[in-house]
Amino acid sequence: MVQPIIEFKNVAKQYDDNIVLKSVDLEIEAGKFYTLLGPSGSGKTTILRLIAGFLEVTSGDILFEGQRINDLPPEKRRVNTVFQNYALFPNMNVFDNVAFGMSIKGKKKSDIKAKVAEMLTLVKLKGYEDREISELSGGQQQRVAIARALANDPEVLLLDEPLSALDYKLRKDMQHELREIQKRLGITFIFVTHDQEEALAMSDWIFVTNEGEIVQNGTPVDIYDAPINHFVADFIGESNILSGVMRQDYLVSFAGKEFENVDGGMRPNELVEVVLRPEDLDLVSVDDGKLVVTIDYQSFRGDYYEITAHDDDQNDWKIQATNPSVIGERRGLFFDPEDIHIMRLDESEEDFDARMEEYEDSEEDV
Numbered sequence: 001m002v003q004p005i006i007e008f009k010n011v012a013k014q015y016d017d018n019i020v021l022k023s024v025d026l027e028i029e030a031g032k033f034y035t036l037l038g039p040s041g042s043g044k045t046t047i048l049r050l051i052a053g054f055l056e057v058t059s060g061d062i063l064f065e066g067q068r069i070n071d072l073p074p075e076k077r078r079v080n081t082v083f084q085n086y087a088l089f090p091n092m093n094v095f096d097n098v099a100f101g102m103s104i105k106g107k108k109k110s111d112i113k114a115k116v117a118e119m120l121t122l123v124k125l126k127g128y129e130d131r132e133i134s135e136l137s138g139g140q141q142q143r144v145a146i147a148r149a150l151a152n153d154p155e156v157l158l159l160d161e162p163l164s165a166l167d168y169k170l171r172k173d174m175q176h177e178l179r180e181i182q183k184r185l186g187i188t189f190i191f192v193t194h195d196q197e198e199a200l201a202m203s204d205w206i207f208v209t210n211e212g213e214i215v216q217n218g219t220p221v222d223i224y225d226a227p228i229n230h231f232v233a234d235f236i237g238e239s240n241i242l243s244g245v246m247r248q249d250y251l252v253s254f255a256g257k258e259f260e261n262v263d264g265g266m267r268p269n270e271l272v273e274v275v276l277r278p279e280d281l282d283l284v285s286v287d288d289g290k291l292v293v294t295i296d297y298q299s300f301r302g303d304y305y306e307i308t309a310h311d312d313d314q315n316d317w318k319i320q321a322t323n324p325s326v327i328g329e330r331r332g333l334f335f336d337p338e339d340i341h342i343m344r345l346d347e348s349e350e351d352f353d354a355r356m357e358e359y360e361d362s363e364e365d366v
């Protein structure tokens with residue numbers, strides 16, 4: 001196993017009695033693009049600031065290449081941060097902003113000049129050396145902030161919601177460019193966002209945070225296709241989440257019917273939640289459907305119609321369809337067994353046993 005560049009071992013952070021991180025374990029491998037993804041207040045920035053050394057842990061250890069760095073000051077850590085508000089020096093021009101870290105370290109003028117030129121080329125701002133910060137657009141300021149952070153040759157670049165101030169188009173372009181820069185330099189990026197689309201598009205690996213914990217981590221495809229619980233299924237992408245019961249392995253009941261599925265390993269009679277993504281659903285004739293739904297609403301989304309419908313069990317469904325529908329019409333709903341994703345509920349053994357006993361009694365009564 002490769003030695004992680006950064007490790008958290010049971011890291012907790014608390015302000016008075018406010019616990020903002022609960023015993024977080026994580027491993028970051030060198031040379032990859034990681035994203036911390038979660039809602040506001042879930043602890044993403046706290047994790048980043050702990051890595052940077054701007055905050056101290058309440059308990060647990062942070063390791064860098066296997067060495068404990070809990071007490072190492074920020075300037076001695078081989079990491080740099082790009083902040084959400086860029087934090088550029090407004091009274092200095094572009095060159096001096098990018099050169100700042102190297103100047104205070106007393107590097108040779110010729111080396112500084114060469115490095116600034118290299119970094120400005122990397123972020124596509126060659127020729128902007130003499131510009132004042134106030135003369136730059138938001139997107140250009142963002143590039144200067146990235147160049148400044150990279151000029152110090154960090155092994156890990158921390159990016160705290162760096163694209164949140166940019167408009168949609170620019171944001172998309174910058175997502176692509178950041179990914180390219182990371183690949184070209186081959187260093188580790190840890191990117192914070194609450195935008196799931198951005199996380200899916202950019203990352204090699206995602207840590208999903210909620211209420212001070214990492215609730216799931218994996219590749220974007222893992223997390224999208226196999227969310228671990230209701231929170232992740234709901235937060236990442238659009239989902240239909242229904243209550244279900246396992247009848248046996250590979251047979252699940254929801255919306256008043258039984259369906260074959262491919263997620264094994266569940267106990268018979270285990271209560272579960274079932275996830276079906278809108279793009280995995282098709283509207284067909286009533287006879288060909290696995291369920292029958294009534295169309296309630298539709299909105300045109302450019303490349304598809306988002307359709308809302310309900311089944312005869314009164315479950316609401318979101319469906320992505322290529323063709324428009326007629327409101328009030330009854331249609332068949334079709335999906336493949338492999339697109340049904342089953343999630344365990346956190347039911348304790350005791351609760352499960354009690355429910356099973358009740359169930360068996362009721363079976364005997366029949």
Ligand SMILES: Nc1ncnc2c1ncn2[C@@H]1O[C@H](COP(=O)(O)OP(=O)(O)OP(=O)(O)O)[C@@H](O)[C@H]1O
Nearest residue numbers: 015018020038039040041042043044045046047194
């Ligand atoms: N100095 C502080 N004192 C007390 N509580 C704090 C302090 N800093 C942060 N918190 C709390 O810690 C929790 C986690 O904050 P954090 O900034 O890590 O969340 P986040 O996921 O990055 O959210 P956002 O996307 O809004 O930046 C929040 O509830 C916040 O109020």
